[in-house]
Amino acid sequence: MKRIMTLAACCLMSLGCMAQQQLGQRPRVKSPVINADGSVTFNLYAPSAQRVSVNGDFEEIRGKRLDMTKQENGVWTVTTEPLNPELYSYSLTVDGQRFIDPGNSYVNRDISTLSNIFIVTKSTGDKGHLYSVNDVPHGTLSRVWYDSPTLGQQRRMTVYLPAAYDGKKSFPVMYLLHGHGGDETAWGDLGRASQIMDNLIAEGKCVPMIVVMPNGNPTCNAAPGWWHEGMYTPDGNAFRDRGAKASMEESFMDIVNYVDSHYKTIAKRSGRAVTGLSMGGGHTFGISRMYPETFDYYGLQSAAAGIPRDRTKFDEQMARLFGSKPKLYWIAIGKEDFLMQGNTQLRQYLDSKSYPYEYYENDGGHIWRNWRIYLTMFAQKIFK
Numbered sequence: 001m002k003r004i005m006t007l008a009a010c011c012l013m014s015l016g017c018m019a020q021q022q023l024g025q026r027p028r029v030k031s032p033v034i035n036a037d038g039s040v041t042f043n044l045y046a047p048s049a050q051r052v053s054v055n056g057d058f059e060e061i062r063g064k065r066l067d068m069t070k071q072e073n074g075v076w077t078v079t080t081e082p083l084n085p086e087l088y089s090y091s092l093t094v095d096g097q098r099f100i101d102p103g104n105s106y107v108n109r110d111i112s113t114l115s116n117i118f119i120v121t122k123s124t125g126d127k128g129h130l131y132s133v134n135d136v137p138h139g140t141l142s143r144v145w146y147d148s149p150t151l152g153q154q155r156r157m158t159v160y161l162p163a164a165y166d167g168k169k170s171f172p173v174m175y176l177l178h179g180h181g182g183d184e185t186a187w188g189d190l191g192r193a194s195q196i197m198d199n200l201i202a203e204g205k206c207v208p209m210i211v212v213m214p215n216g217n218p219t220c221n222a223a224p225g226w227w228h229e230g231m232y233t234p235d236g237n238a239f240r241d242r243g244a245k246a247s248m249e250e251s252f253m254d255i256v257n258y259v260d261s262h263y264k265t266i267a268k269r270s271g272r273a274v275t276g277l278s279m280g281g282g283h284t285f286g287i288s289r290m291y292p293e294t295f296d297y298y299g300l301q302s303a304a305a306g307i308p309r310d311r312t313k314f315d316e317q318m319a320r321l322f323g324s325k326p327k328l329y330w331i332a333i334g335k336e337d338f339l340m341q342g343n344t345q346l347r348q349y350l351d352s353k354s355y356p357y358e359y360y361e362n363d364g365g366h367i368w369r370n371w372r373i374y375l376t377m378f379a380q381k382i383f384k
Contacts, residue, residue, distance in 0.1 A: 027073045031103030032090075032118050038082040040118065042066075042092075043103060047074030049094050056090030057369065058083055065093065085128035086369065087192065089115040108189050110368075111181035112234045129199070130376065131192040136202035137163035141194045143184070143226075146258040150251035151244065156222035157255065158184045160194050160211035161263070162201055170264045170271075172383045173210045174297075175255070176375070177276025177283050180304075181236030183223035184215040187375075190368050196376055207383040210263060214255050216280055218244035249286040256294070270327075273382045275299030277371045278339070282306075288329070289317035297328040297382040301374040302337050302366055305346050322355040328381055329357040332374040336365035 031043040042054050054066040058080060068076035089108065092099045100107055104116040121128025140161045148155050165171060176193060178186040187193040193211060200206040219239040221227040232238060260267040272295045276284045281303025288298045308314050322329075329350075333343045350357050360377065364370050 027075050029075055029103050031101050032116075034118065034120060035079070038084070038120050038122055039080050040083060040088075040120065041077060041079040042068065042090075042101070044068065044076045044092060044094070044101065045074055046076055046094055049076065051093075051095055052076040053093045054078060054090055055093055055098075056088055057367070058088055058090075083120045085121050085123075085126035087117060087119050087128065087131045087372070089117050089368075091115050109234075110186075110190055111236050125203075127373075131195055131372065132199075133195055134199055134202075136198055138198050139163050139165070139194055139201075141188055146255065146262075148251050148254040150246045150254050151218055153221050155215055156184055156226060157212060157214040158188050159259075159263075160188075160197060160213070162197065162208040162210070164201075164208045165210070165264070167264055170266050171208060171210050172266045172271040172273070173212060173259060173263075174379065174382065175252075175272070175274040175295075176211050176213045177216050177274070177280025178213070179276070179278030179280050179302075181234070182280075183217065183220070184213055185223045187213045191372055191375060193375065196372065197379065200376065200379055206379045209379075209383060210259070210265060212255065212259055216248050216276075216283055218246065218248050218251060247286075248283050249290050252283075252287055253291065253294075269293060269296045271296075271383070273297035273299070273328075273378075275301060275330075275375075275378050276303070277301040277374070278366065279304055288321055288326075289314075292317070292321035292326075293324045296326050297330075297378075298326060299328075299330045299374070299378040300332070300343075300346075301371055301378075302333050302339055303331070303343060303346075304339060306342050307345055307349055318349075318353065318355065322353070329355070330360070330378060330381065331357060332360040332362075332370075332377065334362055334364040334366070334370045336363070337370075338366055 027045055029043045029045045033041040044052055046052055052068040066078055068078040070076050092101055100114050101116045106117050107114050108117050119128045119132055121132055142159050143156055144159050145154050145156050176187050197211060201208050215222055219242050224234040225231045259265060265271060274284050274287055274295050281300040282305055284298055284300055285303055285305040331343060333340060
């Protein structure tokens with residue numbers, strides 16, 4: 001028995017030495033590397049690969065492949081041109097297969113797609129700095145379950161409380177809505193909402209406020225994997241065939257009532273704003289007409305906002321909304337956004353009625369890069 005145990009121990013030691021030897025032979029790979037000039041170097045150890053490339057949303061290669069070069073040590077590498085300050089997403093393609101970068105621990109999920117992220121920042125105040133975690137007072141980001149009597153569900157939302165929140169002073173509330181395929185995690189993860197709010201508040205550029213990010217899918221209680229349906233594959237259309245007891249707009253006051261009863265809020269019109277991207281912009285559009293005297297600030301970001309053919313009820317709703325004189329009705333969209341036509345028609349309608357609104361148009365399309373900009377702008381316009 002003693003001989004057998006000794007032999008086993010020797011085998012384990014031998015395997016350990018082999019593992020250590022292999023570990024020592026493998027190059028230590030760091031990726032990505034943010035260089036001083038804003039260029040970024042990607043590295044991947046893949047000695048048996050035949051072709052490796054980077055795919056990302058960098059301006060220089062958007063929609064194209066950035067081929068990497070293989071070194072003698074089996075590490076593939078490539079360096080971009082200097083990039084503008086921004087948060088970027090990317091993935092790697094190895095011999096035709098898409099992978100996330102094993103050297104980068106920072107990964108976001110957008111519907112069912114995983115991508116690595118990194119931030120380029122060159123100076124205080126640029127977009128990269130705004131989206132970074134900086135040495136400023138930090139708010140609290142919580143996942144909160146609430147009861148929705150209208151939908152007959154326990155539902156989950158994300159709530160941001162500013163650093164100054166102490167349960168005594170009352171704060172205004174911005175309701176921040178996600179797009180199709182998103183959920184209550186989208187604005188926090190992809191939109192960098194808490195970092196944007198922390199930095200804007202610390203710099204005195206916006207009023208400290210509570211930010212509520214609900215789940216806008218009335219047939220889903222929460223983000224995939226976080227409710228009783230389990231770990232299904234997110235596809236943007238999960239459980240839509242079930243139908244819902246009510247729409248997001250019809251159930252929205254369940255959220256407002258919960259927030260007002262569980263947090264110190266300015267529970268009146270002047271202390272409420274609602275904004276959303278794409279589908280969430282469409283929800284904002286509907287909420288503005290359904291509850292025209294509940295919110296004072298509306299922000300439509302790349303909104304799915306259509307004017308119905310039969311405009312009788314629509315005209316009445318819009319007349320009531322603008323007759324109540326909201327403090328802000330704001331529309332923002334990128335020049336290349338596929339929803340531009342609908343937004344143009346909405347603006348033409350508002351102009352024909354002489355309804356006041358603000359409009360912002362920038363480059364780009366239906367992308368998170370724009371929605372982070374729109375959140376940054378909207379947050380600085382409200383509650384002043």
